[in-house]
Amino acid sequence: MRLRFMLALLAFIAHSCCLAITRVSSTKVIASSPAIDAQPCFSGDGSKLVFVSGRDGKNEIWMVDLSSGDLKKLVHCESVGEFAAKPSLARDVDLLSFVSNRSGNIDVWLLELTTCKLYQLTDSPGIDWMPAISPDGKRVAFVSDRDGVDAIWILELGDEKKFFKLRNNAWDPAWSPDGKRLAFVSGDDEGRGIYVMDISERTEKLILQGGSSPYWSPDGEWLCAVRRKGKAYELVIVSADGSVCKTLALPFDEPSSPCWSPKGDLIACDALVGGNREIILIQLERLLPYAKITSPKNGERVEGVINVRVTFKVPHGNVKRISLEYGLGLKPSDWTRLDVKAPVGVSELNDEPIASLDTSQISGAFTLRLRVYDEEDDVGEDRVTVFSERVYGVQYVEHTVPEEMITSDSVQVIVKLRNIGKLTWQPSGRYAVTLSYRWRDAEGNVVLRGGHFNIPKVVNESEEVQVVATVVAPADAGSYTLEWDLCHGGAIWFSEEGCQSLTIPVRVVRRYAAQIIWHNTPRDMVPSQIYTIRVRLRNTGAMPWNAKDTKEKVYLSYHWLDHQGAKLDEQPIMNLIEEQVKAGDTVEVIARVRSPSIVGEYKLVWDMFVQGQGNMQHWFSDMGSKFEAYPVSVKAPYSVVYLWHNTPTTMLPGQIYLVNLRLKNEGALAWESKGIRGVCVVYRWVDESGKSVFAPTIETPMPYDVMPGETVEVAAKIQAPPVAGNYTLHWDLLKGGNVLFSHMGSPTLKVDVMVQRQVCAAEFQVLSHPTTMVAGHEYEVEITIVNRGAMTWLAGGERPVTISYCWLDENGNELKDVVQLRTPLPKDVKFGELVKVKARVCAPRLTGKWTLRWDLYMEGIGWFGKVGSPTLNVPVTVTAEYDYEVASHDIPSELVSGQAYTVRIRLCNKSAFTWRATGDEVTQLGCKWLDEKGFVVESSIVANMPKDIQPNEIVEFEVTLRSPKKAGTYTLKLDMVYMRKIWFEEKGAQPLSLQVRVR
Numbered sequence: 001m002r003l004r005f006m007l008a009l010l011a012f013i014a015h016s017c018c019l020a021i022t023r024v025s026s027t028k029v030i031a032s033s034p035a036i037d038a039q040p041c042f043s044g045d046g047s048k049l050v051f052v053s054g055r056d057g058k059n060e061i062w063m064v065d066l067s068s069g070d071l072k073k074l075v076h077c078e079s080v081g082e083f084a085a086k087p088s089l090a091r092d093v094d095l096l097s098f099v100s101n102r103s104g105n106i107d108v109w110l111l112e113l114t115t116c117k118l119y120q121l122t123d124s125p126g127i128d129w130m131p132a133i134s135p136d137g138k139r140v141a142f143v144s145d146r147d148g149v150d151a152i153w154i155l156e157l158g159d160e161k162k163f164f165k166l167r168n169n170a171w172d173p174a175w176s177p178d179g180k181r182l183a184f185v186s187g188d189d190e191g192r193g194i195y196v197m198d199i200s201e202r203t204e205k206l207i208l209q210g211g212s213s214p215y216w217s218p219d220g221e222w223l224c225a226v227r228r229k230g231k232a233y234e235l236v237i238v239s240a241d242g243s244v245c246k247t248l249a250l251p252f253d254e255p256s257s258p259c260w261s262p263k264g265d266l267i268a269c270d271a272l273v274g275g276n277r278e279i280i281l282i283q284l285e286r287l288l289p290y291a292k293i294t295s296p297k298n299g300e301r302v303e304g305v306i307n308v309r310v311t312f313k314v315p316h317g318n319v320k321r322i323s324l325e326y327g328l329g330l331k332p333s334d335w336t337r338l339d340v341k342a343p344v345g346v347s348e349l350n351d352e353p354i355a356s357l358d359t360s361q362i363s364g365a366f367t368l369r370l371r372v373y374d375e376e377d378d379v380g381e382d383r384v385t386v387f388s389e390r391v392y393g394v395q396y397v398e399h400t401v402p403e404e405m406i407t408s409d410s411v412q413v414i415v416k417l418r419n420i421g422k423l424t425w426q427p428s429g430r431y432a433v434t435l436s437y438r439w440r441d442a443e444g445n446v447v448l449r450g451g452h453f454n455i456p457k458v459v460n461e462s463e464e465v466q467v468v469a470t471v472v473a474p475a476d477a478g479s480y481t482l483e484w485d486l487c488h489g490g491a492i493w494f495s496e497e498g499c500q501s502l503t504i505p506v507r508v509v510r511r512y513a514a515q516i517i518w519h520n521t522p523r524d525m526v527p528s529q530i531y532t533i534r535v536r537l538r539n540t541g542a543m544p545w546n547a548k549d550t551k552e553k554v555y556l557s558y559h560w561l562d563h564q565g566a567k568l569d570e571q572p573i574m575n576l577i578e579e580q581v582k583a584g585d586t587v588e589v590i591a592r593v594r595s596p597s598i599v600g601e602y603k604l605v606w607d608m609f610v611q612g613q614g615n616m617q618h619w620f621s622d623m624g625s626k627f628e629a630y631p632v633s634v635k636a637p638y639s640v641v642y643l644w645h646n647t648p649t650t651m652l653p654g655q656i657y658l659v660n661l662r663l664k665n666e667g668a669l670a671w672e673s674k675g676i677r678g679v680c681v682v683y684r685w686v687d688e689s690g691k692s693v694f695a696p697t698i699e700t701p702m703p704y705d706v707m708p709g710e711t712v713e714v715a716a717k718i719q720a721p722p723v724a725g726n727y728t729l730h731w732d733l734l735k736g737g738n739v740l741f742s743h744m745g746s747p748t749l750k751v752d753v754m755v756q757r758q759v760c761a762a763e764f765q766v767l768s769h770p771t772t773m774v775a776g777h778e779y780e781v782e783i784t785i786v787n788r789g790a791m792t793w794l795a796g797g798e799r800p801v802t803i804s805y806c807w808l809d810e811n812g813n814e815l816k817d818v819v820q821l822r823t824p825l826p827k828d829v830k831f832g833e834l835v836k837v838k839a840r841v842c843a844p845r846l847t848g849k850w851t852l853r854w855d856l857y858m859e860g861i862g863w864f865g866k867v868g869s870p871t872l873n874v875p876v877t878v879t880a881e882y883d884y885e886v887a888s889h890d891i892p893s894e895l896v897s898g899q900a901y902t903v904r905i906r907l908c909n910k911s912a913f914t915w916r917a918t919g920d921e922v923t924q925l926g927c928k929w930l931d932e933k934g935f936v937v938e939s940s941i942v943a944n945m946p947k948d949i950q951p952n953e954i955v956e957f958e959v960t961l962r963s964p965k966k967a968g969t970y971t972l973k974l975d976m977v978y979m980r981k982i983w984f985e986e987k988g989a990q991p992l993s994l995q996v997r998v999r
Contacts, residue, residue, distance in 0.1 A: 030066070037052070040257060040259055091136075097110050205241070208225055234247050322342050323337065447474055537556070537588075646660050649754065693721050774878070807850050883984065
C-alpha cells in the first residue's frame with residue numbers, strides 16, 4: 001500500500017469527452033520548471049489548472065491561469081518531508097481536496113478556495129489517499145487501508161462526517177458529472193482494469209482492461225484514461241459501457257493523470273518531455289460530417305411550395321441518418337420536422353433535393369436546419385434563414401435588452417425592426433403599428449404584460465426602424481422569457497398571423513438576495529441560551545454587501561416560528577457581516593442565535609436585512625428571498641420520557657422489587673453514568689393524603705452515558721413502604737445527587753400501587769437491648785411489637801405465637817448448637833395493636849461479632865420472616881467469660897533441669913469480669929508442666945495480680961519458673977486461675993502453651 005502510494009504521486013485521475021475527437025491538433029507545455037510538475041486538474045470554468053509541483057523544493061499544490069500564465073501557490077508545505085498531492089476540484093463549488101502528511105500521517109484534506117481555510121477530513125491510523133471530490137462538493141471518495149486492505153471509502157460532508165466503505169481492492173476513484181456513478185481501478189497487476197459502478201445499485205462493469213487513471217467526460221458518456229501497452233503507456237478515450245475505445249497519438253512519453261476541460265476541447269496531463277515530467281495541454285480536433293443547404297439561399301424570399309436541396313459528406317464511413325427541420329424566426333426554440341427523401345448508407349450527396357415545404361402558412365422569417373449524422377452519431381449541421389412573403393411580416397434585427405435585470409426595475413431598451421411584409425406600418429392613427437412585450441415564466445405562462453410603444457415613422461416593406469421602449473421587470477426573481485410582438489390597430493397581433501415574436505431569455509434578480517449554503521445549527525437547544533453557529537452564505541442579489549462606498553449595512557439574523565408557523569415575538573440578535581461580499585461570492589459568518597425561552601418544537605428561519613438611512617431595516621425575505629425553515633427542539637437541559645415499565649401494582653410491605661424501565665433522554669444534555677453530574681433513577685412514595693412517605697430510597701445509576709435522543713434500559717430496585725395501604729409511586733431521575741429532574745420541569749412517572757397487608761407481619765422496636773454479651777449467659781431484653789398482618793396473634797392455645805431468635809454470622813449463615821429460648825406473648829394481639837415483651841435470649845458459646853435476629857414463630861407457619869415479615873436485627877458482640885490474650889513473653893525454649901528462671905509475661909484481660917488482685921474472687925497466674933504423654937508432672941500458682949485488671953487492660957508479670965528435675969521434652973502451659981481452683985482452659989480459653997527441652 002505505502003509503495004503504491006509513493007509511486008502514484010505522479011499518476012492521477014482523468015476525464016472524458018466525445019468520440020468525435022479523433023486526433024490531437026496541437027500540444028504545448030504549461031508552467032514549465034526544472035522540477036517535476038504533475039497531476040493537473042481543471043477549474044470549474046476551465047480557465048485555470050491546479051497541479052502538483054516541486055519547484056520550491058517540496059511537492060506542493062499550485063494554480064496557473066491559462067490565459068495569463070500567472071502562478072499561485074495554493075497549499076504550502078512548511079516542515080521537512082511534508083508534501084501535498086492528488087488535487088481534486090469540485091465542479092460546482094470552490095472546494096479542493098488533496099492528500100498530505102502535514103498531520104504526521106497521510107490523510108485527506110479540504111481547502112476552501114474562497115477563504116483559504118484548511119480542514120482535515122480523515123485521521124485514521126492507516127493511509128488515506130487518492131481523494132476525488134464530487135462535482136457538488138458534498139462527498140469525497142478516497143482510498144484507505146484502515147481495515148487492513150486497500151478500499152474505496154465515501155465521506156459525506158455536512159454537520160456530521162459520515163464514512164462508509166464502497167469496495168475493497170479498488171483505487172483511482174472518479175465521479176461521473178451527475179455524481180451517480182464512480183469509475184475506479186481494480187484487479188491484480190495482470191488483470192487490472194477500469195470499472196464503472198452505479199453507486200445506488202452497487203452494480204459494476206469492466207470497461208477497459210489494463211486501464212488506469214479514469215476521468216469522466218463533461219456529458220458523462222465517455223471516459224479518458226491511461227492504458228498500458230507492452231512496456232509503454234498511451235492516452236485513450238473509452239465509452240462508458242466499454243464498447244468503443246480510441247487512442248490519442250501524442251509526441252511525448254509516459255502520459256499520466258489526464259483530465260478533460262469542462263468544454264471538452266482540451267486535455268491536460270503530465271508526460272516526460274526531454275527527460276523531465278511536465279504539464280501538457282492538448283488541443284483536440286473534431287472531424288464532423290459536412291452539411292450544406294444549397295437551396296433556398298440564406299436571406300432569400302420565398303412563396304408557396306419550395307424544394308430544399310442539400311450537399312453533404314462524412315469524413316469516414318457512411319451517413320447514418322439525415323434530419324431536416326424548420327422553425328419560425330431567426331433563432332427558433334421550437335422545430336418542426338420535414339419528411340426527408342434521401343438515400344442512407346452513402347457517404348456523400350451533391351446538391352440534391354431531399355424535401356419540400358409549403359410556406360403559404362408561414363409569415364416572415366423562418367429558419368431551415370439540416371443535420372447529418374455519421375455511423376458514430378457525430379453530427380454536421382447547417383442553417384439558412386429565409387423570408388415568406390405575407391401581409392404581416394417582421395424581422396427583429398437587433399436589441400439592447402440586458403441579460404439580467406433587477407426585480408421591478410425599469411430599463412430603457414432599443415429594438416431594431418425590419419418590415420418584411422406587404423403591410424406598411426403607420427406610426428399613428430386607427431391602424432397604427434405598435435411594439436409591446438410580455439413576460440413568460442419558466443413554464444411559459446404570461447406573468448406580466450407591458451405597454452404599447454409607437455413606431456416613430458412610416459415603415460414600408462424592407463425598411464428598418466428603431467423603437468425606444470421602457471421595460472419593467474417582474475417583481476419575483478427567476479428565469480424569464482421577454483417576448484416582443486407587434487400589434488396592428490390595437491387588435492391584431494403579428495404573432496397570431498404567423499410571425500415569429502422576438503424571445504429573449506432574461507434572468508431577473510433581486511437587488512438584495514441571499515442563499516444559505518450550509519450551517520451547523522444544533523437540532524436540540526436549551527431555553528434562552530445563546531449559541532454560536534457557522535453559516536455559509538452566497539450573495540445571489542445584484543448588489544454587493546457592505547461595499548466601502550455605501551452606507552447601507554447588511555446583517556445576518558433569523559426568525560423563530562412556533563409549531564403553527566407563527567413568528568415568535570422575541571428580539572433576534574443582529575449579526576453584522578464584517579467584510580464586503582460581491583454579487584455571486586460566498587462568505588462564512590459566525591452568527592449568534594438566542595434560543596426561545598419556552599420548551600417546545602420550533603423552526604429556525606435564517607434571514608438577512610439591509611439597514612439604510614434612518615436605521616430602516618429591509619428584510620431580504622420581504623424582498624422575495626426564500627429561506628428554508630430548520631426544525632429545532634428547545635428542550636430542558638435535563639428531561640426524560642418514560643417509554644415503558646413493568647412496575648407491579650401490588651406489593652408486600654418492605655419488600656424489594658426489581659423494575660425494568662425504558663427511558664428516553666429528551667433533554668439537551670447527556671446523562672452521565674458517573675462523576676459529579678451522574679444521573680440515577682430514584683423514586684418516592686406518596687400516601688392517599690398526598691403526603692410523602694419517609695422510606696429508604698434505592699438509587700440506580702445509568703448503566704452508561706446516554707446522549708440526547710437516545711434510549712436506555714435500566715433495571716431499578718425499589719422497596720415498598722413498610723405499612724400496608726394505597727400509595728402513588730413517583731419515578732424520577734436525580735442529577736449529581738441533589739437535583740431532581742422533576743424540579744427542572746420534567747414530570748415524574750406516577751404509578752398507583754397497593755401495598756397489601758401480609759397474613760403474618762410484625763413491626764419491631766427496641767426499648768432496651770445489650771450489644772455485648774458473655775458467651776453462654778442468658779439476658780432479658782425489652783421489645784415492642786406491632787401486628788401489621790391480617791391475622792390476630794394468640795398468646796395461648798394449640799398454636800400460640802411466641803417471640804424467639806437466631807444467631808447469624810457476618811455472611812448471614814445461622815450459628816449451630818445455640819440455645820434458642822421462646823418467650824410467649826403476654827396477651828392476644830390484633831391487627832394494629834402494640835405489645836411490650838420482655839424476651840429471654842441465651843448468648844452462643846462461640847465468641848465473636850454476630851447478628852441477633854428477633855422474629856415471631858407460630859406452629860404450622862414457622863418463622864414470620866420466612867413469609868416476608870420484617871425482622872429485628874441487632875448486632876451483638878459475644879465475649880468469653882474466661883479469656884485472655886498473650887501480648888508477649890521471653891520464656892526460653894531450652895532449660896537446664898532443676899534450675900530457676902525469671903521471665904516476663906504480658907497478658908490482656910479478655911474476660912467478661914475484672915481480675916481481682918485480692919479477696920475471695922482473686923485471679924492468679926498458674927503454671928503446668930506436662931510430659932510427653934500429656935500427664936501433668938507439676939502444677940503451681942506462679943504470680944499474683946499487681947492490681948485489679950479491667951477487661952481489655954494489659955498486665956505484666958515478672959515470674960520465677962523452676963524447670964523439672966528430670967531431663968526431657970515438656971509442654972509448659974501458663975494459664976489464669978480464678979478463685980484458686982478454676983483454670984481458664986477448663987472454661988474454653990486458650991492457654992499459653994510452649995514446647996520446652998530440659999537438659
